[in-house]
Amino acid sequence: MADAPRISVLLPAFNAAATIAACLTSISRQTEPSWECVVVDDGSIDRTAEIVRCIAARDSRFHVVSIPHSGIVTALNHGLSDCRAPLIARMDADDVMHRERLAAQARMLDEDPSLAAAGCHVRLFPRTAMSPRLREYEAWLNGLRSADDVARDAFVECPVAHPSLMVRREALGEGYADCGWPEDYDLVLRTLARGLRIGIVARRLLSWRDGAGRLSRLDPRYSLERFTACRAHYLAASFVRGDTYVLWGYGATGRALHRALAALGRRPSHIVEVKRTRIGQRIHGALVIPVEALDGLRGVPVVVSVARAGPRAEIREAMERMGFVEGRDFVCAA
Numbered sequence: 001m002a003d004a005p006r007i008s009v010l011l012p013a014f015n016a017a018a019t020i021a022a023c024l025t026s027i028s029r030q031t032e033p034s035w036e037c038v039v040v041d042d043g044s045i046d047r048t049a050e051i052v053r054c055i056a057a058r059d060s061r062f063h064v065v066s067i068p069h070s071g072i073v074t075a076l077n078h079g080l081s082d083c084r085a086p087l088i089a090r091m092d093a094d095d096v097m098h099r100e101r102l103a104a105q106a107r108m109l110d111e112d113p114s115l116a117a118a119g120c121h122v123r124l125f126p127r128t129a130m131s132p133r134l135r136e137y138e139a140w141l142n143g144l145r146s147a148d149d150v151a152r153d154a155f156v157e158c159p160v161a162h163p164s165l166m167v168r169r170e171a172l173g174e175g176y177a178d179c180g181w182p183e184d185y186d187l188v189l190r191t192l193a194r195g196l197r198i199g200i201v202a203r204r205l206l207s208w209r210d211g212a213g214r215l216s217r218l219d220p221r222y223s224l225e226r227f228t229a230c231r232a233h234y235l236a237a238s239f240v241r242g243d244t245y246v247l248w249g250y251g252a253t254g255r256a257l258h259r260a261l262a263a264l265g266r267r268p269s270h271i272v273e274v275k276r277t278r279i280g281q282r283i284h285g286a287l288v289i290p291v292e293a294l295d296g297l298r299g300v301p302v303v304v305s306v307a308r309a310g311p312r313a314e315i316r317e318a319m320e321r322m323g324f325v326e327g328r329d330f331v332c333a334a
Contacts, residue, residue, distance in 0.1 A: 005061070006034035007102050007166070008083035009091050012075035013039055016093035017046040019209070024055050024062060026096040032103035037062045037091075040079040043069025048093070073178040080175050088172060092163040094209040101205035105166040108201055115147060116171035116196035119160035120205040134210060140309060142204070147197040152326060154192050155231050155333035156312070158185040164206040171196055181230035182222050189234040225256070231333055232260035239301055239331050240266050246294065246302045248272035248315060250283060253334050254305040258284070261303075270297060295322060302330035 009027055013020055020039075027037050041049040041064055049066050056062040067078055080088065087106055091097065105118045121142040124130060130138075141161060144150055150159045162184030171191060176183045191198060220226065240261065247254060247268040258268065268286040272294065273279060281288045294302065302324065306312050312332055324330050 004084040004086075005036045006085055007032065007036075007087045007089050007106060008085035009035060009037040009089045009102075010076065010079045010083055011037060011039045011091045011093060012042055012072055012079060013044065013048050013052070013093035014042040014069065014072075014075075015044045015046045016048045017044070017051055019094040020048055021051055021055070022096055023091065023093050024052065026099070027091065028055075028059055028061075029099045030097070030102045031100050032106060035061060035089075035102055036084065038079045038082045039064045039093075040075040041066040042071070042075040043067065071178070073176045073183050076183070077175045080172065083169075086169050087166055088169055089166040090163050092209075094211065095163050096207040096209075098203075098205040098207075100203075101164075102166070104201045104203065104205060108199055109166065109168065112199060114197055115199040116191055117160075117165055117167040118199040118201055119150075119166075120164045120201040121203055122161045122164055122206045122208040123204045124208050124210050126210070130210065136309075142202075144200055145202045147199045150198045150200060151192055153332065154189060155235060155331055157334060158182070158188055158227075160188055160198060160200070161206060161208055162187075163208060165198075167191075179230070179233075180221055181226040181233075185227060185230050189230065193234055193238050228256050228260045229263075232257060232264060232266075235303065235331070235333065236261060236264040236266050240303065242301075243267065244269045244300065246270045246272065246297055246300050247286070247305060248302060248330075249305040251306065253307040257303070257305045257333055268303075269300065272302075291318060294319075294324070298324075298329070304330055304332045305334060306332075307334050 039052045049064055052064040056064055065079060065082055089102055101120060105120060108118045109115055124134060124138050144153060144159055153159050177186055179186055243265060245266060245268055247258060250271050270289045271283055271286045272291055273288045278288050279290050304315050319330050
């Protein structure tokens, strides 16, 4: 459409009266002038819709659509149908964006046509309540600086904070899917599985709120088990296409991934172990082998499943010294 904006901000909201005004104010202050914001009020019973309508009365770039409470996937897809722009920027109602966020991400997509989407670095808040685990995740996210980084670490954690994502409209395909696991991680892995690339603007352009009311804390679809199920689904559809693979790591993380892949008919033929006392044993039929035995298993996909960044980096170095290529011969997953 000739009058369509450059960017549509897609923003689902449910009972967000306490935070949505600050969120919308941060959008209104963007240096990029050509945008619209589609707010989907997902059946809120507080003043969310009233606040948005009040702001929209002063700034016609904001639009509110009210639907019966249906959950985030339905709200996202409903809002997506109302977005007119070729670029879709996600935002959550309790977050705040830097004034240069939309311009910086759109510029990255303009300059690199190979990218289907672009995320950015984040700053979690409030800082005082952050757990060490969350600080570690923030540092990991902000350590990813390129599309290659995103692709390499996609099976470790979700490599892009969903409310920081800007996507080309055509890359969204049929929109969001409700598969019983996180819709944001599903979108990222589905995009990468199609051979598309996701870049990163290496600047902290989103203040990402962590709180007790976050959907990721309340909805069982965001449990560790469901993240692992999502990860296993896309591993089985891409890297581990055959019935078997080699698993490096059989701690809690490796065991969980082992179970999820086994449910999809993928079982390890061998498990790599650094403790010599376990060599030669069998775990669910898989032979436990030392690292050096991998040399005789070239051609069998290797899944490295360890939770901590330090050991994962050491394993990557060891695999590369042996001539294994990440993405072709092995992947890291958590």
